[in-house]
Amino acid sequence: MGSKSNVLKIRGLILVLTAAISWGGSGAVAQYLFKHQGISTEWLTVMRLLLAGILMLFFGYKREKQRIWEIWKDKRDRLELVLYGILGMLAVQYTYFKAIYHGNAATATVLQYLAPILVTGYLAIRSKQFPTVKKLFAMSLAVLGTFFLITKGNIHTLSISGGVLFWGLSSAFALTIYTIQPQKLLTKWGSSLIVGWGMVIGGIIFSFAYPPWRFEGQWSYSTSIAFLFITLFGTIIASYCYLQSLKYLSPSEASLLACVEPLSAVVLSVVWLHINFGLAEWIGTLCIMSTIFILSISNEKESQDR
Incomplete structure (x- = not known):
């Protein structure tokens, strides 16, 4: 019995690590498209949303059949879905790509991972409960990590551009909405x-501002491979591997491993x-990643205590 349990754990571990590495890799590949192929963030955002969605x-239709259309029959669900597509899915994709464009994938991804701290703060305010000592410590680590990341430890200088800081923090806020709202x-x-549906809605809405046929940049064999990697793997x-991993791992274990x-x-x-x-920058990155570890352990203990 124990052997079977270990096999399932390993399967979950492989799935969640595949998801995390694919997500992280797609950021680096997007940076390659922006910096070396001249692809616009707007075109990549709209095409990724539409094609992947x-x-x-x-x-989903192959598995759910007509159920994929039933969500549109409920007025409240319909409104929530549209809001998620715009404020969650579209916002998190676009702000993340803009942060990469103004800086690099490393800084953009680390700044985006401030979202768990924002989620924790929001839930504490909503429940009117003061955060635990562990969560306060995690928040302090996140602030310290951000300080090192954007100043290199020198309070008198800003080591990254205002653009990457703005879009990176915007991406963290968007990821917070993306996590809580739906x-x-x-x-x-x-x-x-x-x-x-969130991707399709976000892509359609964004198409009114940036039509998918308005291409900017240099198309080549490497551009095609990079775009397919972002759409399929990233x-x-x-998404499929992460969701499948939840069959074998607890949510806290999956979110902890996703910090890869x-x-x-x-x-x-x-x-x-x-x-x-x-x-x-490495110190800042490790500080912010440590907050995910602390929050995952804290949330798992709270769920066990209930």
């Missing part, structure tokens, strides 16, 4: 259906794209 709904929809309809396969995402984004950006990432 349509593919996810196609696979909870009821996810429980009722399932993640693949909600994520698929979106569909990553910023680490993989940093390593790929340093090794492949040769960005300058010094000791202060």
Whole structure:
């Protein structure tokens, strides 16, 4: 029995690490498209949302059949879904890509991972409960990590551009909305259906401002491979692997292991794209990643105590 349990744990571990590395890798690949191929963030955002969303709904239809249309019959669910598509899915994709464009995938991904702290703060305010000592410590680590990341430890200088700081923090706020807002929809309809529709809605809305046929940049064989990687591995396969991992791992275990995402984004950006990432940035990254570990352990203990 124990052997079977270990096999299932290993399966879950492989799935969640595949998801995290694919997510982190897609950030580095997006940086390559922006910096070396001249692809616009707007075009990549709208194409990723539309193509990945349509593919996810196609696979969802194969499994759910007519159920994928039923969500539109409920007025409240319909409104929630549209809001999620715009304020959650579209916002988190666009702000993340803009942060990469103004800086690099490493810094953008690490800044985005401030979202768990924002989620914790929001839930504490909503429940009118003061955060525990562990959560306060995690918040302090996040602040310290951000300080090292954006100043390199020198309070008198800003080591990153105002653009990457603004869009990186915006991405963290967008990820907070993305995490909190669709909870009821996810429980009722399932993640693949909600994520698929969210992408399609976000892509359609964004198309009015930036039509998908308005291409900017240089198209080549490497551009095609990079775009397919972001769409397939960095979106569909990553989402599928993460959701499948929840069958074998607890949510806290999965979210803890998913913190490999910023680490993989940093390593790929340093090794492949040769960005300058010094000791202060590594300290900041480890501080922010530590907050995920602390919050995961804290949340798991709270769920066990209930």
